[in-house]
Amino acid sequence: MSIISSIRDFLDETGKISRFAGRFFSHGLKPKFEIKELLSQCYLIGYMSLPLVALTGFIIGLVLTMQLRPSLVTYGVQSELPVMVGIAIVREVGPIITALIFAGKIASSIGAELGSMKVTEQIDSMEVSGTNPFKYLVATRVIATSLMLPLLTILADAIALFGAYIGVNIKSVTNIKFFFMQVFESLSYSDIIPAVIKTVFFGFAVGLIGCYKGFNSTKGTQGVGKSANSAVVLSSVLIFVLDLLTVQLTNLLGFN
Amino acid sequence: MEEKLNTNNETESQKNEPVIVMSNLYKAFGDNKILEDFSLSIQREESVVVLGKSGAGKSVLIKCIIGLLTPDKGSIKVLGEEVTGLDEDGLAAARKKIGFLFQANAIYDSMTVRENLEFPLRRHWTDLNETEVLEKVKEALESVGLEHTIDMMPAELSGGMLKRVALARTLILKPEIMLYDEPTTGLDPITSKEIDQLILTLQKKLKTSSIIISHDMSCVKVIADRVVILLDGKCYAEGTYKELESSDDPNINQFFQ
Numbered sequence: 001m002s003i004i005s006s007i008r009d010f011l012d013e014t015g016k017i018s019r020f021a022g023r024f025f026s027h028g029l030k031p032k033f034e035i036k037e038l039l040s041q042c043y044l045i046g047y048m049s050l051p052l053v054a055l056t057g058f059i060i061g062l063v064l065t066m067q068l069r070p071s072l073v074t075y076g077v078q079s080e081l082p083v084m085v086g087i088a089i090v091r092e093v094g095p096i097i098t099a100l101i102f103a104g105k106i107a108s109s110i111g112a113e114l115g116s117m118k119v120t121e122q123i124d125s126m127e128v129s130g131t132n133p134f135k136y137l138v139a140t141r142v143i144a145t146s147l148m149l150p151l152l153t154i155l156a157d158a159i160a161l162f163g164a165y166i167g168v169n170i171k172s173v174t175n176i177k178f179f180f181m182q183v184f185e186s187l188s189y190s191d192i193i194p195a196v197i198k199t200v201f202f203g204f205a206v207g208l209i210g211c212y213k214g215f216n217s218t219k220g221t222q223g224v225g226k227s228a229n230s231a232v233v234l235s236s237v238l239i240f241v242l243d244l245l246t247v248q249l250t251n252l253l254g255f256n
Numbered sequence: 257m258e259e260k261l262n263t264n265n266e267t268e269s270q271k272n273e274p275v276i277v278m279s280n281l282y283k284a285f286g287d288n289k290i291l292e293d294f295s296l297s298i299q300r301e302e303s304v305v306v307l308g309k310s311g312a313g314k315s316v317l318i319k320c321i322i323g324l325l326t327p328d329k330g331s332i333k334v335l336g337e338e339v340t341g342l343d344e345d346g347l348a349a350a351r352k353k354i355g356f357l358f359q360a361n362a363i364y365d366s367m368t369v370r371e372n373l374e375f376p377l378r379r380h381w382t383d384l385n386e387t388e389v390l391e392k393v394k395e396a397l398e399s400v401g402l403e404h405t406i407d408m409m410p411a412e413l414s415g416g417m418l419k420r421v422a423l424a425r426t427l428i429l430k431p432e433i434m435l436y437d438e439p440t441t442g443l444d445p446i447t448s449k450e451i452d453q454l455i456l457t458l459q460k461k462l463k464t465s466s467i468i469i470s471h472d473m474s475c476v477k478v479i480a481d482r483v484v485i486l487l488d489g490k491c492y493a494e495g496t497y498k499e500l501e502s503s504d505d506p507n508i509n510q511f512f513q
Contacts, residue, residue, distance in 0.1 A: 122362050130352065
């Protein structure tokens with residue numbers, strides 16, 4: 001009985017999120033756009049996430065290199081370390097780690113912000129003031145997350161590669177120009193473009209889930225906390241599901 | 257001359273028309289019936305206080321008027337226009353004429369007082385320039401005695417000050433109708449009295465018609481031209497404060513004890 005009820009709840013929630021996404025496309029993308037709020041959100045969501053994303057990218061690049069090196073040494077192919085690390089970072093590690101960090105920081109903050117606005121009737125007040133809260137709050141945030149995550153991922157990839165260069169230089173000496181030449185020679189557009197495109201979907205998922213949870217927050221501070229928490233959990237799970245789907249799709253299209 | 261007379265008669269008849277007419281309203285949340293066949297009219301420049309127990313549906317009633325909730329059945333006419341079936345644009349136009357003071361103030365806590373007041377102004381009156389916007393903001397704050405808070409954040413203000421800012425934000429658009437959702441709840445008696453007086457002064461100054469939801473009987477006594485008691489989803493009784501205060505009906509009496 002509880003399994004059936006869980007399945008029903010899951011399907012119910014999926015339906016509600018799909019309807020929320022549909023409302024974004026049908027209402028949120030219609031003029032008149034809230035350009036000022038969109039730019040403000042791009043600054044808050046993108047620029048303010050830079051230090052965290054940069055630090056995480058650097059550490060991931062460094063650690064990945066240090067972890068891979070012993071295995072490659074065993075097979076005598078340590079010279080391929082920049083190639084392996086480069087492909088891993090650009091195709092998978094960079095996008096997924098950045099998206100997860102982004103989900104942790106942004107989905108929770110959107111969920112909590114909109115949740116508290118909902119319970120303190122600020123969203124109703126906005127509606128009474130002649131503003132469509134869906135356009136002002138949801139559309140701007142979802143567009144901002146969809147635009148900013150790809151940019152943050154490109155930056156995180158670059159910093160992770162620099163971290164990898166430091167990692168390579170811990171045990172051996174490599175010229176930075178030679179390191180990056182090796183990395184870029186091994187990379188093709190079919191590695192970079194699908195990886196960047198999928199982060200647009202990751203960003204969309206983070207923004208949409210954060211807004212959905214905040215907008216549907218139940219009364220009280222406990223409800224706000226729950227919204228923030230479930231926004232992170234659900235958007236992180238959705239990132240993995242989308243990643244799985246993109247890998248399948250890129251395989252089908254022959255990009256791998 | 258005859259034409260002028262006709263126009264005057266028309267204006268006079270318009271003046272006598274009720275500004276809000278609610279007829280046979282029904283609203284339920286699942287099995288919980290909130291409003292059942294509720295009807296009420298509000299005359300121009302009249303202040304009507306709606307009394308009722310917690311959960312009786314007082315807030316639901318005024319949220320139906322402003323279009324935040326849609327009644328299941330019935331009609332709501334605001335200034336002669338039916339608002340229940342309006343689309344997004346129609347509702348936005350109707351809301352220009354209606355002010356709503358939220359129980360918890362609903363001040364945007366990420367914006368300064370100035371930005372809070374500018375928010376509805378810039379959306380409803382798009383043709384105003386920066387100087388005109390600032391003038392209107394200052395004028396609204398001055399009317400509630402808070403011009404010095406213009407660049408402060410809501411977190412820096414007291415409960416009474418927040419209520420005044422919320423009132424200024426609502427009145428900045430000079431609405432013809434005001435809906436107050438428990439304007440003095442959570443305030444100390446002295447601040448409550450100040451808010452009552454402020455509401456009264458502003459109502460006289462702006463000549464607004466109002467519906468006030470309140471539990472605060474001192475507020476009701478000061479503000480109300482007419483008191484309506486909402487019971488079991490219906491308009492149980494209505495009259496002046498004095499009339500209802502002297503009633504023998506225990507359902508009415510309980511509010512005045």
